[in-house]
Amino acid sequence: MNFSLTDEQSALKETLIKFIDRDYGFEQRWAVLRTDEGWSRTRWNQLAEIGVMALPVAEADGGLGGAGVDTMIVMEQLGRGLVLEPYVGCCLLPAALLTRGATDMERAGLLERIASGETLAAFAHTDAGRRYERHSTGTAASFVNGGFVLNGKKVVVLGGDCAEQLLVSANVGGDGASLFLVAANATGVKRLAYPMQDAQRGADIEFSNARATLLGPQGGAQPAIDYALDVACAALCAEAVGAMIELHKITVEYLKTRKQFGRPIGMNQALQHRAVDMLMHVEMSRSMALDAAMAVSENNAAARAKTISAAKVLVGQACRFVGQNAVQLHGGIGVTHELNVSHYFKRLTMIAATFGDTDWHLARYSDSLLVA
Amino acid sequence: MDLRYSPEQQAFSTDVRSFTRAHLDPKVAKKVLEGARLEREDYLGWHRSLHKKGWVGVGWPTSYGGTGWDATHQHIFDEVTADEGAPILIPFGLRMVAPVIMNFGNQAQKDFHLPKILSGEHWWCQGYSEPGSGSDLSSLKMKAERSSDGTHYIVNGQKTWTTLGQHADWIFCLVRTSNEGRQQEGISFLLIDMKTPGITVRPIIMLDQEHEVNEVWFDNVKVPATNLVGEENKGWTYAKFLLSHERNGIAGVGRCKRIVKRLHHVAQQAYSNGRPLIEDARFRDKIAQAEIDLRALEITLLRVLDAEREKHAPGPEASLLKIKGSEIQQTLTELTMMAAGPAALPYVREGDNGAPDVPWLSDEAYRYASGHYFNFRKTTIYGGSNEIQRNIVTQLVLGL
Ligand SMILES: Cc1cc2nc3c(=O)[nH]c(=O)nc-3n(C[C@H](O)[C@H](O)[C@H](O)COP(=O)(O)OP(=O)(O)OC[C@H]3O[C@@H](n4cnc5c(N)ncnc54)[C@H](O)[C@@H]3O)c2cc1C
Numbered sequence: 001m002n003f004s005l006t007d008e009q010s011a012l013k014e015t016l017i018k019f020i021d022r023d024y025g026f027e028q029r030w031a032v033l034r035t036d037e038g039w040s041r042t043r044w045n046q047l048a049e050i051g052v053m054a055l056p057v058a059e060a061d062g063g064l065g066g067a068g069v070d071t072m073i074v075m076e077q078l079g080r081g082l083v084l085e086p087y088v089g090c091c092l093l094p095a096a097l098l099t100r101g102a103t104d105m106e107r108a109g110l111l112e113r114i115a116s117g118e119t120l121a122a123f124a125h126t127d128a129g130r131r132y133e134r135h136s137t138g139t140a141a142s143f144v145n146g147g148f149v150l151n152g153k154k155v156v157v158l159g160g161d162c163a164e165q166l167l168v169s170a171n172v173g174g175d176g177a178s179l180f181l182v183a184a185n186a187t188g189v190k191r192l193a194y195p196m197q198d199a200q201r202g203a204d205i206e207f208s209n210a211r212a213t214l215l216g217p218q219g220g221a222q223p224a225i226d227y228a229l230d231v232a233c234a235a236l237c238a239e240a241v242g243a244m245i246e247l248h249k250i251t252v253e254y255l256k257t258r259k260q261f262g263r264p265i266g267m268n269q270a271l272q273h274r275a276v277d278m279l280m281h282v283e284m285s286r287s288m289a290l291d292a293a294m295a296v297s298e299n300n301a302a303a304r305a306k307t308i309s310a311a312k313v314l315v316g317q318a319c320r321f322v323g324q325n326a327v328q329l330h331g332g333i334g335v336t337h338e339l340n341v342s343h344y345f346k347r348l349t350m351i352a353a354t355f356g357d358t359d360w361h362l363a364r365y366s367d368s369l370l371v372a
Numbered sequence: 373m374d375l376r377y378s379p380e381q382q383a384f385s386t387d388v389r390s391f392t393r394a395h396l397d398p399k400v401a402k403k404v405l406e407g408a409r410l411e412r413e414d415y416l417g418w419h420r421s422l423h424k425k426g427w428v429g430v431g432w433p434t435s436y437g438g439t440g441w442d443a444t445h446q447h448i449f450d451e452v453t454a455d456e457g458a459p460i461l462i463p464f465g466l467r468m469v470a471p472v473i474m475n476f477g478n479q480a481q482k483d484f485h486l487p488k489i490l491s492g493e494h495w496w497c498q499g500y501s502e503p504g505s506g507s508d509l510s511s512l513k514m515k516a517e518r519s520s521d522g523t524h525y526i527v528n529g530q531k532t533w534t535t536l537g538q539h540a541d542w543i544f545c546l547v548r549t550s551n552e553g554r555q556q557e558g559i560s561f562l563l564i565d566m567k568t569p570g571i572t573v574r575p576i577i578m579l580d581q582e583h584e585v586n587e588v589w590f591d592n593v594k595v596p597a598t599n600l601v602g603e604e605n606k607g608w609t610y611a612k613f614l615l616s617h618e619r620n621g622i623a624g625v626g627r628c629k630r631i632v633k634r635l636h637h638v639a640q641q642a643y644s645n646g647r648p649l650i651e652d653a654r655f656r657d658k659i660a661q662a663e664i665d666l667r668a669l670e671i672t673l674l675r676v677l678d679a680e681r682e683k684h685a686p687g688p689e690a691s692l693l694k695i696k697g698s699e700i701q702q703t704l705t706e707l708t709m710m711a712a713g714p715a716a717l718p719y720v721r722e723g724d725n726g727a728p729d730v731p732w733l734s735d736e737a738y739r740y741a742s743g744h745y746f747n748f749r750k751t752t753i754y755g756g757s758n759e760i761q762r763n764i765v766t767q768l769v770l771g772l
Contacts, residue, residue: 126714129643130643131642131643131644131649131713131714132644132713132714133644133645133646137646155714155715156714156715156717156718194718194719194720195718195719196717196718196719197716197717197718197719197742197743197746198717199719202717202718259504260505260506260507260508260511261507261508261511262508262511265507268759270759270762270763271759324749327579327749328749328752328753328757328758331506331507331753331757332501332506332532332533332585332750332753332754334749334753335578335579335746335747335749335750335753336576336577336578336579337577337578337579337581338576338577342579342746345579345746345749346579346746349709349742349745349746350717353709353710353713353714353716353717354714354717357710357713359654359655359710360644362654363654
């Protein structure tokens with residue numbers, strides 16, 4: 001057992017703490033939020049310079065070959081700062097997908113450009129009308145005139161608003177899932193971009209006979225998809241931890257400063273105990289985010305899935321409890337758009353609903369007990 | 373003992389339903405059923421239809437033009453109109469300031485204000501809370517000083533969280549007229565015309581990014597002394613009286629039933645692992661549980677209302693209704709958001725670029741699901757937070 005960070009990891013953490021403190025204050029975030037794009041290329045490039053984009057890419061592919069713990073360190077800080085730049089959607093998730101789902105040849109240049117922050121990619125996976133299924137069933141790929149064309153509609157594609165390259169899950173006939181690469185500006189690709197409830201960005205993307213390049217084995221993409229979504233879930237757990245630590249801190253501070261009935265509201269035992277319960281959720285989440293971060297490199301896919309689902313369940317429940325109660329303990333000011341409390345609350349709510357909600361992961365964990 | 377509606381009550385229910393279907397603007401009903409934001413006119417159109425029918429003074433005595441309905445009829449009215457998608461009747465005039473005027477106002481105030489509240493000519497808002505005075509309301513500071521000739525008050529200070537104050541013609545305020553004695557003792561109850569010079573209304577944007585509440589600033593606002601209700605420095609008594617009259621509708625049973633219906637709809641539309649979500653027992657159990665809680669709340673509400681009819685003094689059991697009702701409302705909006713799954717993530721409002729031609733998003737069942745959930749976090753905060761309600765029960769019911 002060893003819970004300590006390596007020197008390199010500590011340095012990474014320090015750098016990111018500084019980045020958030022210096023460049024990602026509440027006012028600075030607001031300024032970014034109000035732009036048309038909703039996030040900042042300058043901040044993106046700063047993150048790339050720190051090496052954050054290169055972390056999830058193997059050294060052989062031109063990256064830094066970071067491990068799950070490195071991603072955890074990054075995500076905790078991005079969560080603390082409520083960072084708007086589409087790191088999970090446009091870097092981490094596509095990088096994981098390409099690493100497992102494409103051959104060396106297919107991914108060579110693209111992964112390198114993702115690692116440098118130069119290219120933004122996104123994973124278009126959820127079919128219209130579906131919830132959290134990992135098997136894509138609604139999008140079809142067919143072989144026409146010597147190449148594949150895609151037809152179907154993907155929704156709520158994280159980072160789909162700005163990605164230049166789209167990785168798309170689709171079925172060729174009755175085969176299992178295959179992975180395709182499509183340029184976002186290709187003919188036959190139509191996208192509707194929008195902000196999310198938590199101010200991150202996404203898009204619905206429609207493919208009508210869009211030319212696409214098959215990546216990896218036809219019908220054999222499911223393991224890569226499962227891996228990549230698990231990586232993303234582990235990252236979201238860490239992001240939630242960072243956000244919850246900060247939100248809990250803000251709330252405890254408020255309990256000490258807000259006065260009603262002639263004394264700080266934090267003198268009321270009902271609120272003290274609530275704050276303690278919030279802390280317990282935060283601490284349990286930290287542990288599970290760590291477990292999930294380690295599980296990313298687990299070779300046994302079933303074991304990995306089980307651990308990561310366990311983390312997503314526990315963290316999802318914590319997101320809900322900590323978020324709701326932070327708002328509640330702030331009273332009226334907690335439900336305003338002006339204060340960052342509601343922004344944390346919304347981000348936490350959305351994390352819990354992304355890549356499988358608490359029930360979905362509980363079911364995945366629970367079903368694994370039957371098999372065992 | 374009989375928990376079923378009598379034939380007469382069933383006939384009333386049918387009447388209310390056919391009236392609502394005939395007179396409620398379908399566009400408004402659609403908005404309400406989807407959980408979309410309503411405009412001033414959306415509320416007022418329905419208010420006026422009810423006024424014409426003589427159904428707007430729910431809970432008012434007939435001598436003032438009220439319906440004279442008993443508790444069960446009021447409940448049926450609430451349930452049926454909510455089910456049909458009717459907007460709520462804004463309570464600030466009808467249910468809050470009107471009973472205060474009826475009980476403590478003078479004849480001139482009654483003659484002037486009550487008909488205009490009933491007709492909807494005057495939209496009222498509630499000026500109680502201040503930035504420093506929320507739960508501890510009686511610490512409020514907004515000052516009202518008598519002019520030297522005694523004909524006016526000069527009001528200075530700030531109110532906040534004023535719901536729909538942007539639409540209001542009048543505001544009823546608790547103001548400080550004395551600093552002597554306990555903090556409850558120097559408070560007075562003033563009626564203020566929102567057009568009076570010196571009043572500024574500033575929007576507060578809520579977490580769902582909607583404009584629902586406001587700050588209202590008072591800078592040397594001259595209010596005729598005739599706008600004082602009852603006696604000077606007795607305002608706290610009237611305020612407490614008002615709170616005890618807020619109980620009706622506070623549990624939101626009608627509204628909850630409507631949300632349950634929508635939840636069923638969403639759970640049937642949303643597909644999970646290739647089947648409608650409603651077929652997933654893990655999720656269906658949650659709906660079942662919420663329905664069971666709601667049934668218990670409804671019967672409890674009817675018991676409380678019935679006890680009031682029997683002339684038991686209205687008691688702190690209203691706090692239990694408020695706590696349970698707000699919690700159930702929150703559970704139901706949360707379940708609706710959960711049912712929508714990833715479709716709850718986008719923030720797309722009506723009229724936004726491109727929204728109408730996106731079949732996935734334009735499904736009314738999903739579009740407002742998360743905004744609605746976020747917005748309803750307010751229900752455990754306003755009207756006396758649930759912590760404060762629990763304090764009340766602790767002290768007044770349990771004697772601890
Ligand atoms: C959407 C919305 C609409 C509103 N509309 C109106 C309106 O139209 N007119 C109006 O006058 N007001 C309105 N309010 C104000 C509302 O009544 C107050 O928000 C409420 O009384 C709480 O006050 P506060 O926000 O100052 O929170 P605070 O009183 O500061 O409370 C903060 C937290 O401390 C807790 N707390 C405080 N004291 C205690 C205690 N003794 N024991 C345990 N816990 C305690 C509270 O429960 C809360 O969790 C509205 C509020 C909201 C959110």
